[in-house]
Amino acid sequence: xxxxxxxxxxxxxxxxxxxxxxxxxxxxxxxxxxxxxxxxxxxxxxxxxxxxxxxxxxxxxxxxxxxxxxxxxxxxxxxxxxxxxxxxxxxxxxxxxxxxxxxxxxxxxxxxxxxxxxxxxxxxxxxxxxxxxxxxx
Numbered sequence: 001x002x003x004x005x006x007x008x009x010x011x012x013x014x015x016x017x018x019x020x021x022x023x024x025x026x027x028x029x030x031x032x033x034x035x036x037x038x039x040x041x042x043x044x045x046x047x048x049x050x051x052x053x054x055x056x057x058x059x060x061x062x063x064x065x066x067x068x069x070x071x072x073x074x075x076x077x078x079x080x081x082x083x084x085x086x087x088x089x090x091x092x093x094x095x096x097x098x099x100x101x102x103x104x105x106x107x108x109x110x111x112x113x114x115x116x117x118x119x120x121x122x123x124x125x126x127x128x129x130x131x132x133x134x135x136x137x
Contacts, residue, residue, distance in 0.1 A: 011059050064096075097110065097114075
């Protein structure tokens with residue numbers, strides 16, 4: 001989720017009051033906050049809560065995606081908390097854009113262009129993320 005708001009106001013209070021908790025530290029890039037939030041609410045309840053926060057705090061919120069997290073051991077989710085914020089960002093972008101699909105829907109060059117970095121930087125972040133996620137260290 002991307003959030004832009006008046007920095008003198010605390011949007012986080014409005015979100016936590018509606019059942020959201022932080023899933024990762026807020027990542028701020030180029031004046032835009034990137035938030036990972038967790039909740040037990042369903043998609044409809046999430047959309048209603050975000051509309052309320054938008055109205056209440058005059059915040060500009062763009063929902064990037066909603067996914068279920070399986071907390072069972074072996075549930076198929078990657079332990080993204082092991083990644084640095086930048087590794088997590090690049091890995092999640094790669095997954096969303098189809099970098100890991102077969103056939104690939106996006107190349108490392110596509111991801112690099114989107115993040116305004118070099119292709120080798122993308123490969124470095126993905127390699128480190130994959131190594132941590134697959135416990136190859």
